[in-house]
Amino acid sequence: MFDGARRRVVSLWFPRLASDRALRARPVAGPFALTLRADNTNRIHCLNPEAERRGLYRGMAFSDARAYCPELLSRLADPMADRRFLTGLRRWATRYCPWVGIEGDDGLVLDITGAAHLAGGEEAMLGDLRQRLCRGGLTVRIGLGDTRGAAWALAHHGEGVAPPGEALAVLGPLPVAGLRLDADSVTALQRLGLRTIAQLAAAARAPLARRFGPGLLMRLDQALGTQPEEISPQAEPPHYGLRMNLPEPIGLQADVMAGTARLLARLCDKLNRQETGARVLCLTLRRIDSQSRHVELRLARPMRDPARILPLFARGIDEVDAGFGIDQLRLEATQVEPLPVEQISHAGPDRQGRVADLITRIGARIGLENVQRFLPADSHIPERSFIIAPAAFSRPETGWNIPCPRPLIIFPPEAIAASGPRPPRHFRWRRMRLTTLRATGPERIAPEWWLDDENWRSGMRDYWRLETTEGRRLWLFHTPQNPGWFVQGEFP
Template sequence: MWFPRLASDRVLRTRLIEGPFALTLQENNANRLYCLNMQAEKQGLHRGMSYSDARAFCPDLQSRPADPIGDQQFLHVLRRWAARHYCPWVGLEGGDGLVLDITGAAHLFGGEAAMLTDMRQRLSRAGFAARIGLGDTRGAAWALAHYGEGYAAPGQALAALQTLPVAALRLDNKTTIALQRLGLRSVGDLAGAVRAPLARRFGPEVLMRLDQALGHQPEQIAPLAEPPHYGVRMTVPDPIGLYDDVMAGTARLLDQICARLKAQETGARVLCLTLRRVDQDSQTIELRLARPLRDPRRILPLFERGVRDVDAGFGIDQMRLEATQVEPLPVQQVSHVSSGRKDQLDDLVTRIGTRIGLENIQRFLPADSHIPERSFLIAPAAYSDPGGPWVSLRSRPLQLFPPVPVAGTGPRPPKRFRWRRMSLTTARATGPERIAPEWWLVDDNWRSGLRDYWRVETRQGRRLWLFYTPQNPGWFVQGEFA
């Protein structure tokens, strides 16, 4: 089952466009056509064509940016649809096709011909152009879908494929051109040629593809496995409503779901506990974790606040726990020197995050820049790791603020100056430390050029960070030491 215009058909299903239409994709600093509808192909446009050339040939061409990731996700949707309607053995064939093993399923539709007719009708009503090939081998079905769209009777693959070009054997472009130069233009010509010279010149791939298409070599269909589902449910015989009972049920569900997570070497980041009352009303408790976890002893206490706020009504008769977001969590070696402080910090971040939101708990991370304002980043603590030790050849103030001008002349720090309505007297000054602007970044605050930083200790007890701008003489206060 081949979808020659999968990407454009997917877009046009939700946005009807009359006339030529194409999706574009940026490749090698050029915007090129990625997928076209039938009207655009009739205008002489083709895939890989430059978008500017396409507009010159077809001024009425309408376009949108392509979304290859979305196309692949939609192909998985089509795979699930085919597995549900036709047969369980469905796999992906490249980026725009499906391969189905319908052995033992065709009689449910009245035969193979009726089954193919049903496929075409359903896909046509959904707005997809599809070409379907049927054969007793995977290679024969692929060749018929891409170059013939027909039916190969059992044991008659050569008769059905002999007039098709050698490209129908899933060979690369270079090999196809080389075979055509030798006069082997069709599958029949290749099948009738002497095999030994072909194997010496092209290697085993050409003959292997030919044998797979004709059924001399087996080729299996590997269906994609369904992703693991991390959800468990429990129905209680008598409605419950006490806090201890709900927590006991949650503990049972956690044991089951954490066992599944451990088997897949994953950890939960978001857990949803749904409590259904006897009046069919449901309440959901969402727990967002600062780190992926699969330890039920650590997760259970984090549900306490949410469970206490639940209104049980006349009782709860069903509980469901699901990990809606998981992340890889491989097994790690535990040593006698490992500390649990990091786990305690993660649990604390989770507890606070349930009240104010995990995004509002932030940490400072070091950044690779000598500019004071750019030497750190602010990131959510739950979605970042400590960036390692802070490395600085000179001490930096604990508090930074926008530069505040102060009165002073000359390259040496002023002996007396006013700052924040305070009269300060310089007792000791250490410096200068010259910092140059980063020329590859545009920053209005550094347009004055170089800065000479001084650490100034005042008689009033203030320890300030001052800088002097030689290009445009002036003094500024930017930070204060602890």
């Protein structure tokens, strides 16, 4: 038997978390709703009380909602922002107790056992919770009980407090949906006449277990405290920041680099334990006049090798004005990415690592976004067969997956005087008279019908690889639908 009488759990339910968060940022007057696309239809995801009073509800088609309420104001929902906001509320709730977890997408659970007296008792704690949350513009429903299940049921269906040891007396009148059951089980229980938790607790357990499985009775026992249920608090993310206070001010670059090296070694040890690597590092140098100077280092790829990172700080530190001296150094990895352990090859040095270091050094001068590379794109159209992406935020590809070779040099089509579907024997291009020696082709490429490209309005193209007696190797195409010949590229 689990003794839940000495345990006290609070459940916080935010029924309008998404809309409350959106209205905190940009308040509006009147009915308001957030929409989310589901089943190829925009539906109401969350709405404010005034919209509910107009007869709107969650899951309603947005077109129907506008027909019922023409003055309805709406925005697109952002579930990721809602999750971040709930995570921030979880951190805020640790002011009341250390054991705080996230309950679903719109709730929190707090284990306040032994902590209520610090806030003046349970009643004072709940009152302070409600007052602060309502002042912040959040709608909240609060339940308090001996167990997590009892607190959840009270928050969602009763909003009240269950005195210690009286869970069944308080939960009895609540519907069976308060036991965190799925909708099918709730409907089946209601058809059997078991509509409240008290009726369910008084029913024979063996037939219920045979029909609904052990999950139904487990939820009932968890709510009544006869079976334990843990509250797992969300772990705080690791903080990658270190600080060094100096007994005497320093100002030489060598001294600052030496201090940075000590901080960097400790920071990289922590990154190594977490199997992460730093992408952005910020070194803060506090002068004795209380002003700070920042040196930001953006890396081309995640790194945690202090020997490779430290020289990259030299240029930024050299440009810092130390004033009358620096008395504090603080190093923080403001952006980290997973960096699992890799097997080191014996074949030779890490060429990718050396390229990343070069990109970092160049990017420190001109910006990482300005160091770019060509990447293949999934298109047969020559002009769209590649994209340009920042080298620091993309990975090199092995090559283009194309059936026929493409020239290294591609330029806008240049018309030449020729006729017929076969490549011309003699033609002039760029003031040069050329003679065809060998022609390979054609490769027919049709325009992408879903894109309107002015250059391809002439229709399909037949591409030829042409070798001339003068040594030029050209890439030509013919447009059958609008006859004409053009040169678009040159092979080396």
